[in-house]
Amino acid sequence: MSLGLGIVLFVIGAILxxxxxxxxxxxxxxxxGYILMGAGFVVALLSLILMARxxxxxxxxxxxxxxxxxxQVRRDETSTPDPY
Known part of the structure; x- marks a missing residue:
């Protein structure tokens, strides 16, 4: 959702x-428009970083x-760390 929000902000800013x-x-x-484009870029970048993490x-x-x-006992654990 945040990646889409970043793209929408960027597009609206470019139109303006x-x-x-x-x-x-x-x-x-x-x-x-320039401010919205910058905000859209920052939101999209942060969402990509959080998704990769x-x-x-x-x-x-x-x-x-x-x-x-x-x-002999073997124990395997797989976990995904909390991204926040």
Missing amino acids: AFALNATVDWIDLQLV RRRTVTTSRTAVDPASGE
């Missing part, structure tokens, strides 16, 4: 900055000898 030919006395629409997994493998039975 380059395609819209209207003037409003109390606000500079071209500047607002979320896909990383940690695998732990341990082998030990059970003292009661003398058997």
Whole structure:
């Protein structure tokens, strides 16, 4: 969702900055467009970083000898670290 939000902000900002030919006395629409494009780029970049970080997994493998039975016990754990 955040990647889509970044793209939408960037597109709306590009429309305001380059395609819209209207003037409003109390606000500079071209500047607002540039600000929205920058915000969209930052949101998209942060979402890509968080998605790449979320896909990383940690695998732990341990082998030990059970003292009661003398058997070798193997334990495997796979987990995904919390991205936040």
